[in-house]
Amino acid sequence: MTRRLEFGKADINYLANLCHNCGACLYACQYAPPHEFAVDVPRAMAKVRARTYADYAWPRALGALYARNGLTLSVATAAGLMLFLVLAVAMTGSLFHPPLAGNFYAVFPHNLMVSMFAPIFLFAVLALTLGVRRFWKDVAPGVVSGAAMTEATANALTLKYLDGGHGEGCNESDDEFTLWRRRFPSLHFLWVHALLRLDFA
């Protein structure tokens, strides 16, 4: 930011997606609340980020759902649960069929699950890929070298920028440092790994 005098929409979108909401600038800025200017960069970046999710979404029409994220998620979860309850009744004749007590795959065979979730998974991968490509075309400054790509990938995998730059982590709401924002993605990864192992076992 210190090298530029002007910021176009693509620059702001790029900056907003680089921001990981650590809060450091909020505590460093003398004009942050309770100052009357109330400059809150993390909040502004979060708003722009949310807008980019909608703007670059594929298919475009589904991007509008980001505006009502909570409602969309709640309705989708309720609809998914209802679908499985209806399926359970249709396939076993009863919700309380004995296999429900112990053998999940006796009610929903493995191949049925794969035929339902594989297309959803592939759609998600396609939608994310096309969305990222659209975003990249807008913000990319030019050709990216292999070395830069390798460095960026290594930084992302090691969560380098979630250590606060000094190893103490990001700011908490009380201005203390915490490494929890770095630990949660790792826990999430372990959790998914454990679930996959359970499924294959």
Ligand code: SF4
């Ligand atoms: S310091 Fe942290 S919160 Fe502020 S813009 Fe950078 S990443 Fe975002």
